[in-house]
Amino acid sequence: MKNSILASTSTLFGEEYLAYLQTELKAFFKEVAEIVFIPYARPGGISHEAYTQKVRAVFAQMGIGVKGLHEFENPVAALNSAKALFTGGGNTFLLVKQLHELGLMSVLKAAVEKGVPYLGTSAGSNIGGVNMQTTNDMPIVYPPSFETMGLVPFNLNAHYLDPDPSSTHNGETRETRIKEFHVFNDIPVVGLREGSWIRIKGTEIST
Amino acid sequence: MKNSILASTSTLFGEEYLAYLQTELKAFFKEVAEIVFIPYARPGGISHEAYTQKVRAVFAQMGIGVKGLHEFENPVAALNSAKALFTGGGNTFLLVKQLHELGLMSVLKAAVEKGVPYLGTSAGSNIGGVNMQTTNDMPIVYPPSFETMGLVPFNLNAHYLDPDPSSTHNGETRETRIKEFHVFNDIPVVGLREGSWIRIKGTEIST
Numbered sequence: 001m002k003n004s005i006l007a008s009t010s011t012l013f014g015e016e017y018l019a020y021l022q023t024e025l026k027a028f029f030k031e032v033a034e035i036v037f038i039p040y041a042r043p044g045g046i047s048h049e050a051y052t053q054k055v056r057a058v059f060a061q062m063g064i065g066v067k068g069l070h071e072f073e074n075p076v077a078a079l080n081s082a083k084a085l086f087t088g089g090g091n092t093f094l095l096v097k098q099l100h101e102l103g104l105m106s107v108l109k110a111a112v113e114k115g116v117p118y119l120g121t122s123a124g125s126n127i128g129g130v131n132m133q134t135t136n137d138m139p140i141v142y143p144p145s146f147e148t149m150g151l152v153p154f155n156l157n158a159h160y161l162d163p164d165p166s167s168t169h170n171g172e173t174r175e176t177r178i179k180e181f182h183v184f185n186d187i188p189v190v191g192l193r194e195g196s197w198i199r200i201k202g203t204e205i206s207t
Numbered sequence: 208m209k210n211s212i213l214a215s216t217s218t219l220f221g222e223e224y225l226a227y228l229q230t231e232l233k234a235f236f237k238e239v240a241e242i243v244f245i246p247y248a249r250p251g252g253i254s255h256e257a258y259t260q261k262v263r264a265v266f267a268q269m270g271i272g273v274k275g276l277h278e279f280e281n282p283v284a285a286l287n288s289a290k291a292l293f294t295g296g297g298n299t300f301l302l303v304k305q306l307h308e309l310g311l312m313s314v315l316k317a318a319v320e321k322g323v324p325y326l327g328t329s330a331g332s333n334i335g336g337v338n339m340q341t342t343n344d345m346p347i348v349y350p351p352s353f354e355t356m357g358l359v360p361f362n363l364n365a366h367y368l369d370p371d372p373s374s375t376h377n378g379e380t381r382e383t384r385i386k387e388f389h390v391f392n393d394i395p396v397v398g399l400r401e402g403s404w405i406r407i408k409g410t411e412i413s414t
Contacts, residue, residue: 042390094391138343172344180347184348
């Protein structure tokens with residue numbers, strides 16, 4: 001039975017990393033001694049090691065260990081035997097490229113569908129959608145495919161921002177971009193405003 | 208001799224389409240009776256016909272005719288015989304996909320390098336860079352490649368926005384995104400603020 005949290009972001013303005021999710025995460029990871037962390041999205045280009053260290057420090061406060069997926073010699077086996085999974089935010093193109101090139105996207109999907117608790121934030125949530133085509137990220141690398149896990153029958157747009165009626169900037173609003181997506185695609189899109197998340201329990205999806 | 212204008216945008220806030228470029232464009236297209244317009248970026252999903260009609264109305268005021276590239280049975284021949292070219296803004300992924308799939312990216316590049324006056328705005332400017340990997344657009348379609356014309360030895364970021372120090376939103380700033388690009392790529396990036404453009408004359412590149 002699927003058991004996942006897909007969150008808009010890791011950090012609310014002025015708060016500590018994952019602070020707004022603390023209560024939720026304590027319940028979610030109650031039975032868990034160790035999380036396998038997927039650091040591939042590398043926010044700001046941070047190294048896998050440094051990113052994992054940051055996450056480790058936060059989960060240590062909850063008494064939960066963290067191992068980075070990059071630390072395993074065999075990442076397929078690591079995903080298959082993980083007791084809990086967390087994919088952090090960063091660049092979705094980078095994350096998706098890495099998961100596809102290492103043959104891990106389908107392995108990750110299978111693990112999550114089998115019921116391994118999965119937490120995603122930002123880019124890590126985007127990959128829970130049907131494809132990554134409603135990301136806000138810059139295409140800094142070229143992934144072999146835009147397909148993602150499809151844990152939910154829709155796409156996600158993390159950090160969703162309502163249109164600002166006072167803006168004098170001519171870049172498209174988020175709403176305009178998603179409407180453009182819908183000219184060429186039928187997949188519904190759920191915008192996740194900062195501080196919101198989607199909870200998946202089996203076939204039940206709630207916010 | 209290359210002769211191009213790569214502009215940040217088509218329209219400044221509160222102004223008419225191309226108004227801020229009028230003086231520049233009158234000089235740039237002085238000798239030109241007809242422009243071939245590339246409407247593939249389809250802003251807001253607008254049709255090729257409607258987009259071309261919008262552009263035609265503006266150039267009519269300058270006494271210049273406009274034909275949409277989609278109107279030609281043979282777009283390769285159309286690009287090869289065009290006296291002037293304009294690629295409008297919209298979605299860069301859509302534009303680049305279409306140009307590659309129709310085999311037109313290299314044909315367009317050759318025409319511009321031969322000296323056919325080329326105007327790009329927004330997505331139409333992005334394709335003047337080495338690749339489209341510093342676009343702000345949403346990946347609503349999957350292009351077979353991110354390579355673009357490389358009229359200049361750098362990438363462009365249209366609608367460049369300076370970081371807003373008062374922002375409480377946790378989406379990355381433009382600067383952060385471009386820095387992430389540079390973790391994985393050596394290509395320099397020129398941010399084009401609204402209302403600015405790059406002028407290319409042969410080997411001379413100025414703003």
